[in-house]
Amino acid sequence: MKRLLILLSLIFLGVMFVMPLSAADAPKDPITMMMPEGxxxxxxxxxxxxxxxAALDCTACHHTWDGEAEIKTCKSAGCHDDVTVKKGDKSYYLTYHKPGKQSCLGCHKALKKEKAEKYGPTKCKGCHIKE
Incomplete structure (x- = not known):
């Protein structure tokens, strides 16, 4: 019985130290995604x-992330930071609206087409909610 209590105490202490470390890497939730300046x-x-x-592979969205370095946002310099165009790899707009599973809207629409149980919003007002 004493060994069981010691084992349970060690597991408890281990969980108490490991959980905050993993939670420190996670972003605050939910995230307010503001448009880039300009x-x-x-x-x-x-x-x-x-x-x-959270069930998705992080690199599905954060495609330049190596799994170790700090994750950059889409509006980081050199990524999808061009707010003046709606076409091309640097387009901030296409980061979220491009057809196919490599964008938010594209992934939601693909899941809806596949008749997934959950697929998320597929219309402007589903994401851009007026307060």
Whole structure:
């Protein structure tokens, strides 16, 4: 009985020290995704429920992440930071609206087409919610 109590205590202490370390890497949830400076938009910012996407491989969205370095946002310099165009690899708009599973809207629409049980919003007002 004494060994069992010691073992359970060690497991408890281990969990208490490891959980905060893994939670420190996770972003605050939800994330308010603001448009980059200089962009012209008529839509409200997107409130992104990051925790709802935790089952995905992080590199599905963070395609330049090596698994170790700090994750950069899409509007980081040199990534998808061009707010003046709606086409091309640098387009901030296409980061979220491109057809296919490499964007938010594209992934949601593909899941809907595949008749997935959960697929997320597929219309502008589903993501850009007016308060």
């Amino acid at each position: 962009s012209k938009t008529t839509k409200p910012p997107v409130i992104f429920p990051h925790a709802n996407h």
